[in-house]
Amino acid sequence: MSRPVFRFAPSPNGYLHLGHAYSALLNARMAAESDGHLLLRIEDTDESRSRPEFVKAIFDDLAWLGLSWEEPVRVQSQHFADYHANLMRLWNMGAIYPCFCSRKQALARSLPVRDPDGQPHYGGACRALPRHEAEALIARGNVFGWRVGMNQLGDPQAAVWGDAMIAKRHAGSSYHIAVVTDDALQGVTDVVRGKDIEPATPLHMLLQRLLGLPAPRYLHHDLVRDAEGRKLSKSIASTSLRQLRAAGATPDGIRHQLGLA
Template structure:
């Protein structure tokens, strides 16, 4: 019988903080308890924010925590062709359509309803664009994203996202199409991640169903929060593991603090 496969998949757009440490340590512990495998994946499709210095720091911080993972490490920026293949399949079944609206135009024509992230649903301007015209504009390089046609392929659970953008031409891919593709190609059986990502699971399950991909077991853990109750975030400049290390915090100290003594 094959072994369970877990993965820790950070984006290299900042240094890891306590929230990342908790998720990585939990994945490592669950993998060990299940006699499973632990993979490290670098989700670096956002070329405008990803930095090599952060990629190196991820490995350094995880090693400092005492976490080991299998090699080679998959980097999403090296596998755009895999995502394009799945986008091609979705296009062939008319499950997605290209959207050429700028963010300003999309916001101006948005519906009253909102998705779980609080973003108002797309109004559907490009949904009625003839497929031949959309394909021609895409082929000539017009900047666009790919939206899922929720009215055509959705279900009640995923419909809360509206016609969500699952890929962006500007950066090659976006989180949704890349993560379901990678999980399938890497044989991931257990996805352990924070509750902030839990709402996206319905969209991921829909994409897995459309693409005939296996659906992993999902577990969403509580988030580590600061003194004000806000979740830790790179965008909020939450204290990084490197900063803690610099002031004398040891890996054992941190593991005890997070419940992994």
């Protein structure tokens, strides 16, 4: 029987905080308890926000916590060809289509239905564009992204996302197609991540079914929150592990604080 494979997959668009520490430590504990593997993956496909100094800080912070992981570390920005190959498979089966609408145009053509992130569903203006016309626009260098043609796929759980954008050509591959591709290529059997990502799971499972990829077991843990009850986030400048370290925090203290001693 093969050993379970867990992964911690942060994005290097800021410094890690206690929420990241909780997820990393929980994955490490579950891997150890099941005699499994722990992988580290750097999800840096958002090239406009990823920074080398944040990548280095991820390694430093996790090592400071006492964690270790198997090598090599998969860095998503080095594997765009893998994501493109799966996008082409999906396009050839008619499951996705290129969308050339700007954000403003997409909002103007949206439907009065919102996805789990609170964004209005795309109205499908580009859905019926003939393939030869779409290919011509791509060849001319028009900016586009890849959307799921959800109305024809018959998945009521994933349908809450509407024609979700799963990759953005001008900004590299987006989270959805990359994470599904990587989990399959790396043999990940258990995805343990925060409840804030739970609504995206039906979309990921839909992509897995379409591509014939195995579906990992999913567990979505509670989020670490601040004194105001907000989930910790880089976007609100939550206290980072680096700041806690500078203030005298210890790895054991962090583990006790998170209930993972």
